[in-house]
Amino acid sequence: MPTTARPRTAVLAFQFLGCAYQPPAGDQTWAGQLHVVARPAAALRHAARPARLCLSATSTLRNTRQISTNGAAAAAEPYDDGTDHARFPPLEQLPPSVAGYPSPLPERALKSAKLAALHARLSLPAKLPLQTLARTLVDASADEHPNFNNSNLAFVGHTLINYHMAEYLMCRFPRLPMTVMYAAMEAYAGKKSLFNVARSWGVDAAAAPGGEVDPGLLQFVFDKPGVAMVRFGYKRTEEAYLEKYKWRRGISSRIMYDDDFGDLITKSEGIDTEAGSESDHMSYGNINTEAIAERAHANHVRAVVGAVYVHCGREAVQSFIKAHILSRTLNFESLFKFKNPIRELALLCAREEFEHPVARLLSETGRASRTPVYVVGIYSGSDKLGEGAGSSLVTARYKAVMNTLKAWYLYSPKEHVRVPSDMLIEGAKPWEPVYVDIGEIIAN
Amino acid sequence: MEARLLRRPAASCCFRLLSTPSSATALTTTTTTGRLFSPASVSLQNTTPGAARHKSTANRTKRALSVAPHTSFISESAGEQANRIIFNPPSSAPSVFNTPFKFLPKSDPRRALNPAALFAKSKTIKYNNTSSDASADAADPSELPVIGKYVGKQHHLTLEDVEEMRRLRREDPVTNTVHALADKFKCSRNFVMMSTTAPREHTERHFNRLDAVKARWGPGRAAAREERKRRLDMLFRGEL
Numbered sequence: 001m002p003t004t005a006r007p008r009t010a011v012l013a014f015q016f017l018g019c020a021y022q023p024p025a026g027d028q029t030w031a032g033q034l035h036v037v038a039r040p041a042a043a044l045r046h047a048a049r050p051a052r053l054c055l056s057a058t059s060t061l062r063n064t065r066q067i068s069t070n071g072a073a074a075a076a077e078p079y080d081d082g083t084d085h086a087r088f089p090p091l092e093q094l095p096p097s098v099a100g101y102p103s104p105l106p107e108r109a110l111k112s113a114k115l116a117a118l119h120a121r122l123s124l125p126a127k128l129p130l131q132t133l134a135r136t137l138v139d140a141s142a143d144e145h146p147n148f149n150n151s152n153l154a155f156v157g158h159t160l161i162n163y164h165m166a167e168y169l170m171c172r173f174p175r176l177p178m179t180v181m182y183a184a185m186e187a188y189a190g191k192k193s194l195f196n197v198a199r200s201w202g203v204d205a206a207a208a209p210g211g212e213v214d215p216g217l218l219q220f221v222f223d224k225p226g227v228a229m230v231r232f233g234y235k236r237t238e239e240a241y242l243e244k245y246k247w248r249r250g251i252s253s254r255i256m257y258d259d260d261f262g263d264l265i266t267k268s269e270g271i272d273t274e275a276g277s278e279s280d281h282m283s284y285g286n287i288n289t290e291a292i293a294e295r296a297h298a299n300h301v302r303a304v305v306g307a308v309y310v311h312c313g314r315e316a317v318q319s320f321i322k323a324h325i326l327s328r329t330l331n332f333e334s335l336f337k338f339k340n341p342i343r344e345l346a347l348l349c350a351r352e353e354f355e356h357p358v359a360r361l362l363s364e365t366g367r368a369s370r371t372p373v374y375v376v377g378i379y380s381g382s383d384k385l386g387e388g389a390g391s392s393l394v395t396a397r398y399k400a401v402m403n404t405l406k407a408w409y410l411y412s413p414k415e416h417v418r419v420p421s422d423m424l425i426e427g428a429k430p431w432e433p434v435y436v437d438i439g440e441i442i443a444n
Numbered sequence: 445m446e447a448r449l450l451r452r453p454a455a456s457c458c459f460r461l462l463s464t465p466s467s468a469t470a471l472t473t474t475t476t477t478g479r480l481f482s483p484a485s486v487s488l489q490n491t492t493p494g495a496a497r498h499k500s501t502a503n504r505t506k507r508a509l510s511v512a513p514h515t516s517f518i519s520e521s522a523g524e525q526a527n528r529i530i531f532n533p534p535s536s537a538p539s540v541f542n543t544p545f546k547f548l549p550k551s552d553p554r555r556a557l558n559p560a561a562l563f564a565k566s567k568t569i570k571y572n573n574t575s576s577d578a579s580a581d582a583a584d585p586s587e588l589p590v591i592g593k594y595v596g597k598q599h600h601l602t603l604e605d606v607e608e609m610r611r612l613r614r615e616d617p618v619t620n621t622v623h624a625l626a627d628k629f630k631c632s633r634n635f636v637m638m639s640t641t642a643p644r645e646h647t648e649r650h651f652n653r654l655d656a657v658k659a660r661w662g663p664g665r666a667a668a669r670e671e672r673k674r675r676l677d678m679l680f681r682g683e684l
Contacts, residue, residue, distance in 0.1 A: 333540055333682065337681045337682075339680065341680070342592075354546060358594065359590065359592055360589065361588060379585050383545070384544065384585065385544050385547070387538060397591050402680070407542070408547050410541055410543075411547060413552065435551055437549075
């Protein structure tokens, strides 16, 4: 048996640095060397806002930012935790009053490395100032004041993204059924995918919002969603009965009343506020916090789009949306769900005056084996419309029929279609009408 | 029967002994069904191990196993050999993003172009965008076996017929079942179910009986039924 040498252990002097006794985190009444400032943000959130901008000029700078001595030990030396300040200088020297604000002051945006990096990473035009980019990162739940949060920009961005999405989908796949169209809209421009876009941009969330936080971090709170109008639609008067009596919510009424993804407009946007406030103490990592985080990230992306539009105009925002949202890959084939595909295809062929579709066995292998494969084709007259393979004749026929229907629905005039907003560009070629389908086979 | 053909090489002598009338019938049935269902069955039969490995010499075996090249690679003259397009894509499931010609709208430019007609005379290029297998399309589709019967709409029943059907179903739903009425009036069961209703007591009795049957299912059978339903759902969602 091979022997192994014992590892040498040594304690070096620098490992003791900063290992002196520190009070437990919750104990704020201890002798007082370390006192983390409890943010008075909640108390000051509703304080008068106009005085905010001149505060930083009048207040004096202090050496310590977040760690300050309490009143009794104010004259004593600041606590030295052994940090080499020459090597790790304090990040930013802030007046203590900034902690009173719910979100960072606009002028601090110019000094934030994170914000500058985000601006450069997204290749945003120089016309878009850092202050606006900083404002896109403040959610309505962090700062309720509409002049300082991103809700207005997010609403502009929301309408722009959804408009460009919808016109692209309608021109690219003119035969998509409305339910699939809604699913595609959600998959491109919904909360979850915009959350992923924000994460891919490298946007990090602050642990808690406040005036002292780096303005390059996304700021939102989990315990209350805040008031932000970032959807468009009507609140149905019969909303209470829809759930109670299982009332039908047809596609036409969804187009009329509901939001851009065909979802019901509710008061809380799907976030259970009551449950959120009850489970405040465990406000990390449940379904509600996930929804709130997704919404905050999505609203940030929408606000950036809105900011690009506000500062740089229509063409810039169109190319920005195309680059960041439309360019994402979506497998349209997987969005379909059929109920009775054979009947649907028969109705389609009857409507379009094709011959009745007939399923024919093209080839098979291993009929008597454990893993047979049948290939079935769908013929209308002598024209083949589609084919599918399956392990039984019934499965193969269903698959062939579903593939045929998908081939109908996923008809596309061409890959790079012109959309109506392309006509707004100077010197655009004359408009050629796009293909408009007559409608769905089976109306829902 | 087909499993017997795909035996291991070590059992070849047994196969030779078994090549008596009984297994010969097995062979013929296989080939006939193969000819019906699989257009490529002629070449398949030659390359099955059972048929091909029984040549007397190595040279004959090698020749029997050799597969003819694709038609794209065969050409008569040297000039043609030098200047042509080889179109021999690997076999794969057709994509639903290739719209069949029949599904193209009137305004689509592809309809005017009609590439299938353009390449119809070409020996090397087989333009068929909805097929994985060119040989399957070469066969006449009317010869391929049909799955599922379709009678077509007949519209032969009058209002009086439907009234009569309703009366029969109402008066004696036990004798005049949906199947029986469909057979009697020569219409589909769906039509019978659409146009008639059984008395409530009969329906209740029927469903009670069904519930009693379901209650007798053990855990295995119940789970199997549940899974079957879920598999169908998955199939309709395109996950299978």
